Amino acid sequence: MSRNLPLSPAAIAAAALRIADADGLDAVSMRRVAGEFGVSAMALYRHVADRSALLLLMADAATKDYALLPARDLSWQETLAHLADAQWRAFTAHPWLLRIILTPRRLVNMATPDEVELVLSRLGSAGLSEDEGFDCLLGISAAVIGTASITAAAHFGAPGKADDSDPSGHPHWTPDAVEQHPRAARFQAQGISYSGSRRSLDFFVANFIAGVEQQLTQAPGAPTRPVSRKEENETQQ
Known part of the structure; x- marks a missing residue:
């Protein structure tokens, strides 16, 4: 839970990322993320425009530990x-x-x-x-x-999609x-x-x-x- 953290785009993205890792992307909603902070969904909109913007923030947060280019020079x-x-x-x-x-x-x-x-x-x-x-x-x-x-x-x-076919x-x-x-x-x-x-x-x-x-x-x-x-x-x- 993130109830003791102040709201910010980075904190909201981190909470959404944890939800997606645990329950999948469909579980991520503005209301679900707001619940992590103990606030209403409307409070998130002061920091994140909508769910689409939240998804892009999540992508940035998910890839920050996997730099596409390292600091050192490479061939x-x-x-x-x-x-x-x-x-x-x-x-x-x-x-x-x-x-x-x-x-x-x-x-x-x-x-x-x-x-x-x-x-x-x-x-x-x-x-x-x-x-x-x-x-x-x-x-x-x-x-x-x-x-x-x-x-x-x-x-x-x-x-x-749910796919139960063999x-x-x-x-x-x-x-x-x-x-x-x-x-x-x-x-x-x-x-x-x-x-x-x-x-x-x-x-x-x-x-x-x-x-x-x-x-x-x-x-x-x-x-x-x-x-x-x-x-x-x-x-x-």
Whole structure:
């Protein structure tokens, strides 16, 4: 309880974060948070505009211990690896954070402008174009968000929805079908765990970085990467 603490945006966000960690994001309401301080919901509105603003404050509070960039200088490779690690640790510590990040109609950016600028400047200094830097930043973040979302859904159900269905009961995964596809069966049987998902994420990130390194070390004029469908269409026009 926070009854002895003065109201402030930081204190309100901290109380809401504790509620979300204990009971999930749907349990967070202005009235529930106000009850933590022994005040009415109206008292919170002097410090927080509405629940949407509160969710953003919660996201900031949840990620403050997982700095996307450490204080020390890193190579661009270490920067991307650290970015993936920091996001993964934040999402696994607070699975409800994924629902705030993946807000309908827009993606909430956890990073601060100076963090994004530093990541992109390090990628630029390595020899990547600005668009390639954007691709790296978005690619790594998408891999983390996707992996964390799948893992959280496997353990807590789809965000915001109760799902009592049994995935093994899908018509594609009948015993006869599984018996005919042993590798697929072993993949299905291993399930989704946090340790397994982290292993998969580390594999992706390491090979993503290795691919970028290979592109940067290609001899001038040599093919550096596959042409994207968009680029192919633009060339044909």
